[in-house]
Amino acid sequence: MSDKQKKIVELEEVVIKFAGDSGDGMQLTGTQFSDASASFGNELLTFPDYPAEIRAPQGTVAGVSGFQVHIGAKEVQTPGDLADVLIAMNPAALKTNMKWVKPGATIIVDVDSFDQKHCEKAGYDYDPLQSSDLDDYTVIKAPITSLSRSTVSDLNLGIDVKTADKTRNQFVMGMLIWLFNRNMKVEEEFIEKKFAKKPALIAPNVAVLHAGYNYADTLEAIATQFYVKPVAGKKGSFRQITGNTATAWGLMAGAEKAGLKLFLGSYPITPASDILHELCKHKHLGVKTFQAEDEIAGICTAIGASFGGNLGVTSTSGPGLALKTEAAGLAVITELPLVIVDVQRGGPSTGLPTKTEQSDLLQAIHGRHGESPMPVIAASTPGNCFNYAYEACKIAVEHMTPVILLTDGYLANGTELWEIPNYEAMPKIVPPFVKDNDPEYQPYKRDAEKLNRRWALPGQKGLEHRIGGLEKSDVYGDVSHDPMNHQVMTNYRAEKVQRIANYIPQQEIIGSQNGGELLVIGWGGTFGALNMAVKEMREEGYDVSLAHFNYIFPLPKNTEDVLKKFKKRVVCELNLGQFADYLRTQYPQYPYEQYNKVQGLPFFISELKEKFKQLLAK
Amino acid sequence: MEEVQKLTREDFQTAGPVKWCAGCGSYSILAAVQNALPQIGVPKEKIVFVSGIGCSSRFPYYMKTYGFHTLHGRGAAIASGLKSARPDLNVWLATGDGDSMAIGGNHFIHLIRRNIDINVLVFNNKIYGLTKGQYSPTTPYGSITKSSPDGTIENPFKPGELVIGAEGNFFARVIDKEPRNLEKTLIAANAHKGASIVEVLQNCVIFNDKIHESIIGKEVRDENVVMLEHGKPMIFGKERDKGLVLDGADLKVVKIGENGITEKDILVHDMTTKNPSIHYLLAKMTYPLAIGVIRSVDDATYETKLQEQVDTAVANTKIKTVDQLLHSGQIFDIK
Numbered sequence: 001m002s003d004k005q006k007k008i009v010e011l012e013e014v015v016i017k018f019a020g021d022s023g024d025g026m027q028l029t030g031t032q033f034s035d036a037s038a039s040f041g042n043e044l045l046t047f048p049d050y051p052a053e054i055r056a057p058q059g060t061v062a063g064v065s066g067f068q069v070h071i072g073a074k075e076v077q078t079p080g081d082l083a084d085v086l087i088a089m090n091p092a093a094l095k096t097n098m099k100w101v102k103p104g105a106t107i108i109v110d111v112d113s114f115d116q117k118h119c120e121k122a123g124y125d126y127d128p129l130q131s132s133d134l135d136d137y138t139v140i141k142a143p144i145t146s147l148s149r150s151t152v153s154d155l156n157l158g159i160d161v162k163t164a165d166k167t168r169n170q171f172v173m174g175m176l177i178w179l180f181n182r183n184m185k186v187e188e189e190f191i192e193k194k195f196a197k198k199p200a201l202i203a204p205n206v207a208v209l210h211a212g213y214n215y216a217d218t219l220e221a222i223a224t225q226f227y228v229k230p231v232a233g234k235k236g237s238f239r240q241i242t243g244n245t246a247t248a249w250g251l252m253a254g255a256e257k258a259g260l261k262l263f264l265g266s267y268p269i270t271p272a273s274d275i276l277h278e279l280c281k282h283k284h285l286g287v288k289t290f291q292a293e294d295e296i297a298g299i300c301t302a303i304g305a306s307f308g309g310n311l312g313v314t315s316t317s318g319p320g321l322a323l324k325t326e327a328a329g330l331a332v333i334t335e336l337p338l339v340i341v342d343v344q345r346g347g348p349s350t351g352l353p354t355k356t357e358q359s360d361l362l363q364a365i366h367g368r369h370g371e372s373p374m375p376v377i378a379a380s381t382p383g384n385c386f387n388y389a390y391e392a393c394k395i396a397v398e399h400m401t402p403v404i405l406l407t408d409g410y411l412a413n414g415t416e417l418w419e420i421p422n423y424e425a426m427p428k429i430v431p432p433f434v435k436d437n438d439p440e441y442q443p444y445k446r447d448a449e450k451l452n453r454r455w456a457l458p459g460q461k462g463l464e465h466r467i468g469g470l471e472k473s474d475v476y477g478d479v480s481h482d483p484m485n486h487q488v489m490t491n492y493r494a495e496k497v498q499r500i501a502n503y504i505p506q507q508e509i510i511g512s513q514n515g516g517e518l519l520v521i522g523w524g525g526t527f528g529a530l531n532m533a534v535k536e537m538r539e540e541g542y543d544v545s546l547a548h549f550n551y552i553f554p555l556p557k558n559t560e561d562v563l564k565k566f567k568k569r570v571v572c573e574l575n576l577g578q579f580a581d582y583l584r585t586q587y588p589q590y591p592y593e594q595y596n597k598v599q600g601l602p603f604f605i606s607e608l609k610e611k612f613k614q615l616l617a618k
Numbered sequence: 619m620e621e622v623q624k625l626t627r628e629d630f631q632t633a634g635p636v637k638w639c640a641g642c643g644s645y646s647i648l649a650a651v652q653n654a655l656p657q658i659g660v661p662k663e664k665i666v667f668v669s670g671i672g673c674s675s676r677f678p679y680y681m682k683t684y685g686f687h688t689l690h691g692r693g694a695a696i697a698s699g700l701k702s703a704r705p706d707l708n709v710w711l712a713t714g715d716g717d718s719m720a721i722g723g724n725h726f727i728h729l730i731r732r733n734i735d736i737n738v739l740v741f742n743n744k745i746y747g748l749t750k751g752q753y754s755p756t757t758p759y760g761s762i763t764k765s766s767p768d769g770t771i772e773n774p775f776k777p778g779e780l781v782i783g784a785e786g787n788f789f790a791r792v793i794d795k796e797p798r799n800l801e802k803t804l805i806a807a808n809a810h811k812g813a814s815i816v817e818v819l820q821n822c823v824i825f826n827d828k829i830h831e832s833i834i835g836k837e838v839r840d841e842n843v844v845m846l847e848h849g850k851p852m853i854f855g856k857e858r859d860k861g862l863v864l865d866g867a868d869l870k871v872v873k874i875g876e877n878g879i880t881e882k883d884i885l886v887h888d889m890t891t892k893n894p895s896i897h898y899l900l901a902k903m904t905y906p907l908a909i910g911v912i913r914s915v916d917d918a919t920y921e922t923k924l925q926e927q928v929d930t931a932v933a934n935t936k937i938k939t940v941d942q943l944l945h946s947g948q949i950f951d952i953k
Contacts, residue, residue, distance in 0.1 A: 035948065038950045039950050041950075041952050230952070231952075234952050235952055235953060236951075236952060237945065237949050237950070237951050237952075238949070238950040238951075238952060239944075239947065239948060239949050239950065240948070240950075249940065249943065249944070252940050252943070253940045256939065256940045261703065263699065263702070263703045265699055282943070283927055283928045283930075283931035283932070284931035284932055284934070284935035284937060284938075285932075285935075285937070285938075285939070285940065285943070286928060286932060287928075288702060288703060288924060288928060290698070290699065290702055290924075292695065292728075293695075293724050293725065293728040294724060296692060296695065296725075297692075297695035297698070297724070297725055297728070300688070300689070300692045300695035300696045300698075300699060300725070301695055301696070301698050301699025301702065302699060303688075303696055303699065304668070304686075304695070304696035304697060304698065304699025304700035304701075304702075304703065305699045305700065305702070305703035305704075307686055307696070307700055308699075308700045308703045308704035308707065309703075309704065310703040310704075312699065312703075326689055327689060327692060330688060330689055330692075334686075417950065420944050420945060420949070421944070423940065423941040423944060424941070458663070458664070458666045458684040458700075458704065458707050459663055459664055459704070459706065459707060460663060461661075461663045462663070463663070464662065464663060464682060464683055464684050465684065465685075466678050466679050466681075466684070466685035466686070466687065467685070467686055467687070468669075468678070468679075468685070468686060468687025468688065469671075469687060469688060469689060470687060478634065479679060
């Protein structure tokens with residue numbers, strides 16, 4: 001221990017951004033730090049920010065990969081607007097992230113990488129560390145590369161430089177452990193687990209971890225240590241989970257509760273592929289995954305599986321959803337259960353494949369030929385992707401309909417510390433099966449309440465029937481071109497989906513239950529930022545409330561009651577106003593203000609508050 | 619073992635009218651299927667007919683089994699999902715030349731490549747019937763059709779070439795108006811484990827009447843067609859005086875009794891050989907046209923391998939429920 005005076009500052013929350021080349025292991029370091037924080041009892045939320053290129057040229061701005069971690073001693077619902085601590089492994093990482101750090105933030109740089117060559121590659125014609133660019137920040141110029149290399153070489157294990165360089169992220173980790181007063185033991189165990197299959201790498205990584213810690217401990221430049229307390233009163237079993245993993249698990253839970261086998265037909269697409277990757281690992285729970293030849297085959301194989309009595313699911317992003325629309329119409333007319341997961345990204349076309357957006361909403365609600373109603377629901381946190389995936393399964397199976405579940409790149413790749421749900425207590429899912437040889441069975445005979453048809457499976461005796469894309473006669477299911485029959489069947493399909501509103505929860509208001517000045521309206525993945533903005537403003541004394549929608553089509557039955565209680569309404573979404581337009585068609589009697597952003601980025605709390613204050617002042 | 623009820627052709631006939639044009643080749647295909655199914659020993663409720671779009675694809679509506687009339691070109695994908703999810707079912711796909719090789723080309727080749735145990739009936743009338751007479755991917759070069767008034771300028775596919783190119787293990791070619799051979803071939807296709815493709819040369823009386831007549835017409839058929847039988851020499855001709863021999867890397871027609879050629883010199887058909895070279899030549903050959911099972915090779919099927927992976931994982935896991943999964947791995951218990 002050095003004898004310097006250490007100052008420990010206690011913080012309510014802190015945002016740390018890790019940035020480096022996409023091969024630098026920044027995602028791993030970020031994950032490691034968030035695990036450490038989770039086991040310490042902090043709240044947390046993480047958000048990776050990775051380039052579309054897998055390995056863009058080293059040291060260039062295009063190749064910078066980032067990982068943001070927000071930890072707190074209280075509720076944390078966003079990855080944080082701006083970082084308190086930035087770790088920049090090279091000049092390009094510094095350059096791309098300067099605009100995302102708070103004034104006065106601590107910036108840790110690997111000073112070894114700030115040579116002329118690297119500065120030029122990043123587009124600097126000067127050395128930023130020697131310039132006035134960083135005057136307003138606490139900069140820690142750590143020789144991360146050289147100290148990592150010398151630490152490894154001192155071990156005399158014959159490890160080459162390239163391998164030694166891969167331990168640099170542990171040097172960073174060591175510094176952070178010191179900076180945030182964390183437990184070294186937990187990190188050593190993390191390394192041992194991580195390299196269990198390559199034990200030769202344990203010793204060098206642990207040595208470099210200590211080197212980083214000792215460096216920070218002895219360095220005069222770091223005068224302050226931070227401390228973020230565990231969340232008071234927080235109890236229970238938690239795990240870190242990404243939105244995509246939560247979606248995959250929710251689908252498995254839904255199938256299991258319904259007593260069905262889960263079948264995923266899917267074609268790889270960013271940012272949805274991790275759902276396929278996750279589900280293909282769970283054959284042990286009876287899950288079958290089918291990597292299809294294209295998006296169309298993804299949904300078609302799922303429809304085939306649903307016809308056979310599995311719970312068919314297909315996962316995709318916006319461009320893939322567009323390709324699936326014809327088949328989605330088939331699922332509508334054949335009234336088979338099916339879950340379509342759309343992990344939205346920036347569009348149109350290839351757009352911003354690795355960035356988040358909410359611009360598939362109208363495609364989800366309306367984007368099919370013919371009168372083709374389909375329920376649409378949206379998850380709003382990484383963790384509740386589990387619940388809404390489950391809910392999508394429940395609606396699909398019990399109402400015999402395809403369902404679209406909307407998530408987005410932000411939810412999909414973000415993680416939160418998620419309280420493990422009480423699985424026993426989750427609602428039952430009851431498929432409308434038919435008994436063998438039921439003399440009353442008719443393919444399009446409907447339930448009086450839900451209006452769903454029943455689900456007779458190939459292999460069942462005495463229930464042989466034909467379904468298909470041609471319009472079918474009411475009750476009997478024979479091909480029918482009769483004009484009045486088409487009217488009847490079209491009305492049934494629309495009414496069936498509308499009646500789902502009888503089975504979903506009421507829309508909640510966060511804030512003034514009896515109405516007030518301003519109602520903020522959001523849906524899907526923007527919940528964290530909207531909720532925090534509203535919460536902070538209410539603490540500051542403003543009359544602002546939030547209605548955040550998860551059930552999009554049909555809307556909850558009390559939606560109008562919620563809307564009419566407020567003097568002003570502002571619809572906030574990461575598109576040009578799709579939900580606002582949708583509400584205007586559903587409830588045209590109210591005016592709607594809008595706040596929209598299409599930059600591939602989530603909302604910042606600060607910009608939302610500014611907008612809300614302007615509206616209240618008007 | 620479940621006792622299989624004795625089924626007859628009538629068990630597979632639907633009550634409603636069959637709505638193909640009078641004289642359509644599809645009628646004889648339907649009859650052959652309804653004759654073949656009672657012979658395959660599968661309970662009726664286990665049989666599913668899937669189809670795409672087109673005249674051929676109305677087929678499931680005329681079969682008193684489970685059926686699914688799907689989307690244009692997508693029958694192969696839907697059938698693939700069904701069979702993968704439910705390997706216990708007996709799955710058939712009715713499709714046409716346009717449905718399987720134009721709009722559904724991608725799904726068709728991948729169904730074959732994966733070797734999913736589905737019996738695929740390709741009704742090849744070399745024309746689009748349901749949309750009233752445009753050329754299809756199998757229409758002969760230069761044909762005048764509704765969408766090619768100056769003659770097509772596209773080279774047609776030969777389905778067999780495509781099947782073999784896609785790593786196919788079963789390919790047969792049959793003629794709609796030869797019911798007995800059709801029935802026998804359907805039974806063989808069903809017995810083959812894996813994707814079985816049966817190309818039926820089918821007549822469209824309205825838009826492409828007698829398209830196959832110059833080859834398979836009564837008068838000329840015996841001279842133009844070689845009926846393949848496994849283990850038998852490839853002999854044809856009214857007088858059975860012609861045969862096929864291998865000439866370098868190609869097939870050649872020779873006359874038995876000329877130039878010292880005897881029956882022993884004629885190539886013997888081996889449909890089970892893994893090497894597809896001769897099968898490919900047979901599928902491609904236009905004179906004589908090869909009819910019968912050209913290729914039938916056993917290989918493991920996709921759905922069996924998938925089921926095995928699932929069964930193995932289920933047998934070896936400690937995590938048997940989603941609830942157990944939720945509590946596995948790294949958990950942060952905060953007290």
